[in-house]
Amino acid sequence: MRESLDTLRNEFLARIVDGASEQEVQRLRVEFLGRKGKLTLMFHRLKEVPPEERPGLGEALNELRGFVEGKLELRLTELKRREKERLLQAERVDITLPGSRWERGRVHPLTLVMDEITDVFVAMGFELARGPDIEDDYHNFEALNMPPDHPARDMQDTFFVSAARVLRTHTSPVQIRVMETRKPPLQVIAPGAVYRHDDDATHSPMFHQVEGFMVDSQIAFSDLKGVLTHFLRRVFRPETGVRFRPSFFPFTEPSAEVDIQCFLCDGKGMVQGQQACRVCKGTGWLEILGAGMIDPEVFRFVGYDAERVSGFAFGMGVERIAMLKYGIEDIRLFFQNELRFLRQFA
Numbered sequence: 001m002r003e004s005l006d007t008l009r010n011e012f013l014a015r016i017v018d019g020a021s022e023q024e025v026q027r028l029r030v031e032f033l034g035r036k037g038k039l040t041l042m043f044h045r046l047k048e049v050p051p052e053e054r055p056g057l058g059e060a061l062n063e064l065r066g067f068v069e070g071k072l073e074l075r076l077t078e079l080k081r082r083e084k085e086r087l088l089q090a091e092r093v094d095i096t097l098p099g100s101r102w103e104r105g106r107v108h109p110l111t112l113v114m115d116e117i118t119d120v121f122v123a124m125g126f127e128l129a130r131g132p133d134i135e136d137d138y139h140n141f142e143a144l145n146m147p148p149d150h151p152a153r154d155m156q157d158t159f160f161v162s163a164a165r166v167l168r169t170h171t172s173p174v175q176i177r178v179m180e181t182r183k184p185p186l187q188v189i190a191p192g193a194v195y196r197h198d199d200d201a202t203h204s205p206m207f208h209q210v211e212g213f214m215v216d217s218q219i220a221f222s223d224l225k226g227v228l229t230h231f232l233r234r235v236f237r238p239e240t241g242v243r244f245r246p247s248f249f250p251f252t253e254p255s256a257e258v259d260i261q262c263f264l265c266d267g268k269g270m271v272q273g274q275q276a277c278r279v280c281k282g283t284g285w286l287e288i289l290g291a292g293m294i295d296p297e298v299f300r301f302v303g304y305d306a307e308r309v310s311g312f313a314f315g316m317g318v319e320r321i322a323m324l325k326y327g328i329e330d331i332r333l334f335f336q337n338e339l340r341f342l343r344q345f346a
């Protein structure tokens with residue numbers, strides 16, 4: 001039996017080699033120490049040996065069992081250590097490598113221009129207001145003095161959401177919403193997106209307007225001229241010529257179209273003394289915004305007494321101003337998200 005102990009030890013040693021995997025270690029444990037394991041069976045066979053040999057053999061068996069257990073444990077520990085090392089190696093991060101750079105975004109040119117416009121009016125004491133993009137017929141048309149079948153509704157190719165709701169065709173309904181809930185004096189501007197069924201180099205189905213109005217007890221047309229002239233000279237050039245031409249809008253009376261002197265040809269309409277200026281098409285003037293004194297009918301809709309209050313309103317296209325400021329000839333460039341275009345605006 002002693003010889004078989006030595007054979008068993010050698011067999012075990014031959015199997016628990018360096019390359020033994022975790023499964024092999026577990027298999028060896030069962031094979032030697034399991035309920036029917038080789039060593040366990042030896043313990044059962046102890047009672048077959050003569051009594052005088054039992055203590056010595058028992059001691060040898062115990063020693064071998066301790067040896068096998070120790071070796072198995074050692075191998076498992078070693079396997080775990082190697083696995084941890086492998087993971088550390090695999091997940092190693094070289095902190096000295098340069099990081100990947102996040103490119104910083106830029107403010108969109110239309111936002112830049114809208115902020116600039118807003119800033120000039122805020123400096124004059126105007127406050128900011130916003131309204132919904134989906135507007136009801138009443139606020140978009142009727143309260144702005146455009147009853148159903150009014151011919152002026154044809155001036156605005158409307159997107160209908162339902163029979164009674166539209167994508168707002170202008171920011172003017174914000175005027176109504178503010179006046180409905182508040183009393184004069186009011187000095188408000190409303191920037192935002194508007195929608196019209198239009199699509200070419202100078203018209204986009206979605207574009208931006210800044211609408212503004214001032215209402216108090218004694219507002220005159222001269223106030224309108226003063227505020228808008230100051231505004232235009234801040235956004236364009238301090239010496240820009242400004243002219244007011246009679247025009248028509250359903251919600252203002254009288255109404256005016258406001259032009260500035262062309263900055264490319266200085267209002268001459270010609271460049272280099274002979275060629276017609278391409279920016280103003282030879283007229284020397286650029287149409288910039290529409291304005292007028294708020295129609296008493298509009299005051300009636302919001303519950304103001306037209307005998308006691310007066311006011312002016314104006315509206316401008318942000319894209320048009322941005323195109324003139326930056327010399328952009330196609331409005332679609334603003335919405336194509338071409339990075340080479342957008343990167344030019346700091």
Ligand SMILES: [Zn+2]
Nearest residue numbers: 262265277280
């Ligand atoms: Zn010109």
